[in-house]
Amino acid sequence: MKPDTMDENLLGYLLGALDRDAQRAVEAHLRLHPEGRARLEELRQLLAPLADDADAPEPPPGLVNHTLAHVAEYQSRRLRVAPQPSRRQIGAPLRRGMRRADLAVATLILVLSAGMGMTWLARQWRDYRILACQNNLHGIWTALQVYADDHPEGGGAFPRVEVEPPRNFAGVYAPLLADSGAMSADVNTVCPAQTPRTPPTCSLTELDELARRRPDEFHALTRDLGGDYAYSLGYREGDELMGLRRDSGNLLPILADRPQTDGRGNSPNHGGAGQNVLYIGGQVRWCVEPTVGVDRDDIYRNLKNRVLAGEHQFDTVLGPSEATPCLGP
Amino acid sequence: MESEQDVPKLDTLTGRSDEELMARFQAGESQAFGVLVRRYERELYGYLRRYLGDGSLAEDVFQNTFLQLHLKSAQYEVGRRVRPWLYTIATHQAVDALRRNGRHQAVSLEQTRDAGPDGEADSLASNLEGRSLDPFETASGNEQAERVRAAVELLPAFLKQVLILAYYQGMKYREVADVMGIPVGTVKSRLHAALMKLQESMSPAPAVHEA
Structure with a gap:
């Protein structure tokens, strides 16, 4: 083998x-x-300096969402507008029955093609919003992992809703993640299918202070802090309220699109068509029914049909921001 | 949209291979496309950022790459490896972007396909002539990583591509050859040449002795 060729192969061997x-x-x-x-x-020595710059550059925030939006926008641009009927088609006097029939057929075709186009476009946008929402849930899942790394009990504990106020509502997961530094600024708790808005932020200290001094404002805030997502209210174990942990099981839902006010049926976030559900293992699924917990458990209500903490570990209840795990005094 | 009524299973889309995702997307399962975008977010952006040397341009090219993937999805042949295909699309998009920005170094993906290693070495030498790192610039840069990045940035595009794909993206010679549409032997010689030039440009400049 020529020296150069061997050099090239040695390089390949090292890489x-x-x-x-x-x-x-x-x-x-x-x-x-x-x-x-x-x-x-x-x-090997020659390659060594390259390792100093081996870390992959960080992608900009929201790259996935922007990419999906770019594709959806392009697709919608390509949708042809139904052609206008020509003057000859509609302008000529309709003296004979055949002309009226032609016009009727032309009109029907126009209506159908416009309708199909609109349906297709609407479907594209609906799919995009579902994907963008899933991306939000992935972002929150990453924050949950960072939080769990800092709370090692049970292999990593996720934010826990408490029994007593002021941290006794589902939406408290957001300030818990933010205060621990787990949630990056680009993570969004507003579902992309809902009106764009900036959800309120509040540190845990401010929250405690607000609950003590201005209870009305505190209660109003509990409705918004969790954004458009429903978080686990935990489950009862004897007299204790338990939160979810990594060892609770990968197939347990932990976050989802928020439910209807009464906790029945699908989430209103996507027009009632279904909801995205995030599982502890990191999977995000689009589900057309709320009975997607373990053994077809309804993820929005407990075994007693209440929006309260689960009756056992596998009785998932994901409550909207203001939901509490226990009945008040 | 997939209907999910059963107890969730572990074999969700996120656990599927690229090829399965592409096949599912081709069959109308739009969620599979989103999973692919997310899967390659860091890796492909990293490649483009290094190659283009500009974050904003890399973001545009990343988006256009997946737009092309979306548009070409009907041409996907089941079983074809997605990763090299995606990199090929990304590389072509990147070359086009550089060309539009007037920053291309006049070396296409196909250039020197037929040239032997000697021919490449000659053109490389002329390419790099007078372009070694300014010693003051390198001396002021305390970070070794910045020095490496700057040295890689100075390589001609056809060497930089091979270096990034083989070293930073961890591709095998065969995969790099597929992505760039060049023979494996050319990949080897380009990588070797790239490293020799890097060594040359990163070596300390000889001291100037006063008479």
């Missing part, structure tokens, strides 16, 4: 870029040739 046969050939060469091993070490 793991060779196919299996070439890799074996280099290994055989290295066993027999001490000068090859020396050259390998030289090349």
